[in-house]
Amino acid sequence: MKTVLKTFAAALLIGVAALGGVAKADQVKIGVAAEPYPPFTSPDASGKWVGWEIDFIDAVCAEEKLDCVITPVAWDGIIPALTTKKIDLIVSSMSITAEREKTIDFSDKYYNTPTAIIGPKDQKFGATPDDLKGKVIGVQVSTVHAVYAKKHFTGAQEIKEYQTQDEANNDLAAGRLDAVQADSIALGEFLKTDQGKACCDLKGMVAPDDEVLGPGVGAGVRKEDTALKEKINAGIKAIRSNGKYDEISKKYFDFDIYGGAPQSN
Amino acid sequence: MAPGWGGTLLVGLLHSLEIAIGATFLGLLIGTAGAFGKLYGGPVTRDLLAVYTTVVRAVPELVLILLLYYAGTDLINQVLAAMGYSRVDISGLAAGIFVLGFVQGAYSTEVIRGAILAIPQGQIEAARAYGMPPGLMLRRITIPAMLPFAIPGLANLWLIATKDTALLAVVGFFELTLATRQAAGVTKAYLIFYLAAGVLYLAVTLFSNVIISRVEAWSRRGMPSVKEAR
Amino acid sequence: MSEATAINVAARASLWLQPHRIVLILIALALVFCAVFFLRWDWLPQYWQMGLMGIWRALWILAVTCALGFALAVPLGLAQAGGPFWFAVPAKVFCTIIRGTPLLLQLWLLYYGLGSIFPQYPWIRESWMWPYLRQAWPYAVVALTFSFAGYEGEVMRGAFAGVPKGQLEAARAFGMSRWKIFRRIWLPQAFYRALPTLTGETVLQLKSTPLVATISVIDIFAVSSKVRQDTYLTYEPLLLLALIYMTITGILVLIFSRIEARIPVKIG
Numbered sequence: 001m002k003t004v005l006k007t008f009a010a011a012l013l014i015g016v017a018a019l020g021g022v023a024k025a026d027q028v029k030i031g032v033a034a035e036p037y038p039p040f041t042s043p044d045a046s047g048k049w050v051g052w053e054i055d056f057i058d059a060v061c062a063e064e065k066l067d068c069v070i071t072p073v074a075w076d077g078i079i080p081a082l083t084t085k086k087i088d089l090i091v092s093s094m095s096i097t098a099e100r101e102k103t104i105d106f107s108d109k110y111y112n113t114p115t116a117i118i119g120p121k122d123q124k125f126g127a128t129p130d131d132l133k134g135k136v137i138g139v140q141v142s143t144v145h146a147v148y149a150k151k152h153f154t155g156a157q158e159i160k161e162y163q164t165q166d167e168a169n170n171d172l173a174a175g176r177l178d179a180v181q182a183d184s185i186a187l188g189e190f191l192k193t194d195q196g197k198a199c200c201d202l203k204g205m206v207a208p209d210d211e212v213l214g215p216g217v218g219a220g221v222r223k224e225d226t227a228l229k230e231k232i233n234a235g236i237k238a239i240r241s242n243g244k245y246d247e248i249s250k251k252y253f254d255f256d257i258y259g260g261a262p263q264s265n
Numbered sequence: 266m267a268p269g270w271g272g273t274l275l276v277g278l279l280h281s282l283e284i285a286i287g288a289t290f291l292g293l294l295i296g297t298a299g300a301f302g303k304l305y306g307g308p309v310t311r312d313l314l315a316v317y318t319t320v321v322r323a324v325p326e327l328v329l330i331l332l333l334y335y336a337g338t339d340l341i342n343q344v345l346a347a348m349g350y351s352r353v354d355i356s357g358l359a360a361g362i363f364v365l366g367f368v369q370g371a372y373s374t375e376v377i378r379g380a381i382l383a384i385p386q387g388q389i390e391a392a393r394a395y396g397m398p399p400g401l402m403l404r405r406i407t408i409p410a411m412l413p414f415a416i417p418g419l420a421n422l423w424l425i426a427t428k429d430t431a432l433l434a435v436v437g438f439f440e441l442t443l444a445t446r447q448a449a450g451v452t453k454a455y456l457i458f459y460l461a462a463g464v465l466y467l468a469v470t471l472f473s474n475v476i477i478s479r480v481e482a483w484s485r486r487g488m489p490s491v492k493e494a495r
Numbered sequence: 496m497s498e499a500t501a502i503n504v505a506a507r508a509s510l511w512l513q514p515h516r517i518v519l520i521l522i523a524l525a526l527v528f529c530a531v532f533f534l535r536w537d538w539l540p541q542y543w544q545m546g547l548m549g550i551w552r553a554l555w556i557l558a559v560t561c562a563l564g565f566a567l568a569v570p571l572g573l574a575q576a577g578g579p580f581w582f583a584v585p586a587k588v589f590c591t592i593i594r595g596t597p598l599l600l601q602l603w604l605l606y607y608g609l610g611s612i613f614p615q616y617p618w619i620r621e622s623w624m625w626p627y628l629r630q631a632w633p634y635a636v637v638a639l640t641f642s643f644a645g646y647e648g649e650v651m652r653g654a655f656a657g658v659p660k661g662q663l664e665a666a667r668a669f670g671m672s673r674w675k676i677f678r679r680i681w682l683p684q685a686f687y688r689a690l691p692t693l694t695g696e697t698v699l700q701l702k703s704t705p706l707v708a709t710i711s712v713i714d715i716f717a718v719s720s721k722v723r724q725d726t727y728l729t730y731e732p733l734l735l736l737a738l739i740y741m742t743i744t745g746i747l748v749l750i751f752s753r754i755e756a757r758i759p760v761k762i763g
Binding site: 170 | 355451
């Protein structure tokens with residue numbers, strides 16, 4: 001019985017392994033959150049991933065001659081997915097923070113935009129802790145915005161955390177939230193949609209807090225993967241200097257999203 | 266409605282079906298081995314299998330999926346490395362099949378064990394008396410005789426498998442529910458897409474029911490008809 | 496009496512505690528000790544209160560949805576077993592739809608689908624229901640109640656149909672009214688028949704409760720996700736979570752077996 005079980009187990013493992021296929025050593029799996037996050041990463045109707053961040057990483061990979069494949073994973077498990085080698089690089093608008101750097105490493109920042117608050121059109125308020133007192137605020141789970149809201153908007157009635165940014169936006173439109181805090185560009189994109197136009201408008205940018213919001217967005221790599229990190233950094237530097245970065249950005253934005261001075265947040 | 270998203274949903278459905286079929290087969294393999302282990306295995310095998318079926322049936326599928334999705338694939342690679350094979354890259358599809366198959370295996374074990382126990386003992390004794398080797402007995406007697414008892418339970422497991430694939434949306438695997446969520450998120454037409462996905466799932470269930478009743482009738486051929494299973 | 500039970504217990508224990516089991520238990524204990532000492536548990540003091548709240552919320556949702564779901568399952572089963580077709584067909588359709596689609600999808604359909612329709616009507620926004628419709632838990636309760644009702648309704652159909660015709664005919668011969676027959680004969684007998692399945696259905700329902708975390712209800716599953724996201728630990732919170740669910744399942748099974756032992760089963 002034992003030997004039967006053993007061969008059976010081996011057969012099972014090999015079966016699973018065959019399904020998986022032997023690892024291609026040179027392929028870099030780019031992890032993006034499996035959710036629409038326009039204009040950075042979002043699936044189109046054919047299931048292809050499009051957006052500024054996709055174009056950006058494609059350019060970096062082309063520059064460094066890396067064989068990159070986009071691999072969507074759940075946002076709330078994206079760091080474990082990296083550490084258990086399901087993906088090799090996180091390119092999903094992840095802000096560089098000290099807290100995350102305890103677990104993973106980051107490339108140099110590749111964009112940095114302010115953090116905004118949006119809310120229903122028929123209510124007038126700003127983006128200060130006083131304005132948000134007694135309000136229900138929606139944020140995406142395990143983002144810098146969730147940390148920021150909990151630290152600064154202590155007077156809020158409730159801070160609700162959502163698995164995806166899209167769900168928070170939808171609940172704001174559905175009247176279940178009084179405000180949503182997130183990246184200003186992603187929120188701007190939402191306000192451009194029919195749903196966003198109908199319900200909500202921009203309330204303002206939150207006060208800077210470098211400790212929480214960090215210096216910008218970087219690509220996440222495993223701590224031991226220094227070679228990949230160096231390559232990505234070199235790639236970012238190269239496309240910044242050869243104009244490719246600006247060329248891609250112009251397709252999506254009419255301003256510079258790289259963010260110059262540190263105070264811009 | 267944004268055109269083209271229907272195709273995305275169908276691709277999602279295809280992935281769901283792939284996983285459900287794979288998981289059901291893997292579950293059947295584990296279940297058959299598990300049932301024989303539980304019935305004819307040694308005391309240690311029996312106890313370990315009891316732990317396996319009890320734990321899997323007591324913990325929510327969602328928790329098991331998360332646990333196995335992160336830990337299980339890690340473990341396979343470590344075991345493969347220990348057995349001298351090279352590390353493999355486990356695709357989302359394989360991981361999904363493995364995770365759901367592991368869960369299905371626990372339920373299949375119980376279904377198949379019950380079905381084997383339901384075979385009139387005399388049939389097996391007669392086969393033994395004829396001096397049939399175990400392999401032949403399994404093929405000629407045990408499996409054909411247990412099928413009518415096992416099929417209703419296994420059919421139910423297939424239906425559960427098709428629905429459990431939706432849980433893989435939570436770990437970011439692209440199947441029908443996640444495809445729906447993405448389509449709904451991009452187009453903002455939540456109600457319509459969720460309804461459409463519901464219709465697709467329902468169609469799979471209803472179509473399966475038709476096939477299942479045919480298979481059931483086939484497996485019961487030559488047996489007295491039973492009106493109500495309960 | 497007490498002596499006899501003591502001997503009985505001792506005999507059962509010695510039967511159960513065979514040498515190989517002792518070895519297995521020791522291995523299991525060793526694994527638990529490894530888990531306790533080699534994995535990180537320093538986050539526990541910070542989250543245990545939240546965890547208790549989460550467990551309480553999961554149990555509360557479980558109790559409410561099982562009770563409401565069963566209350567709904569009785570008419571669903573009755574309509575299918577003996578109702579006129581304009582009752583039987585909708586009940587059948589309801590059960591088929593609930594059982595034929597994933598609960599996760601039903602939950603999202605209600606919360607994100609219907610939820611995005613409601614605010615478009617000002618009279619809903621101004622009604623007394625709005626403060627409830629704004630929150631997530633009513634959607635969770637409705638979805639889980641429907642799910643329980645759908646599965647248990649099918650069981651109740653079989654249970655109602657399985658009550659021997661003679662019982663009902665005898666009741667009619669006694670001149671009982673239809674309502675009295677239902678209340679005194681049909682329902683109790685069907686209930687006893689369905690009782691053994693209730694344990695399984697309740698455990699299945701417990702295993703469905705973590706899905707509510709996906710619509711921002713903070714149950715114990717959501718708390719464990721939060722720990723995972725805050726600490727970047729994967730295994731520890733999930734292992735503890737699995738242990739919690741196993742404990743709750745064990746307690747549920749124990750309670751139900753007590754109840755079943757108490758109710759005299761006299762099925763004709």
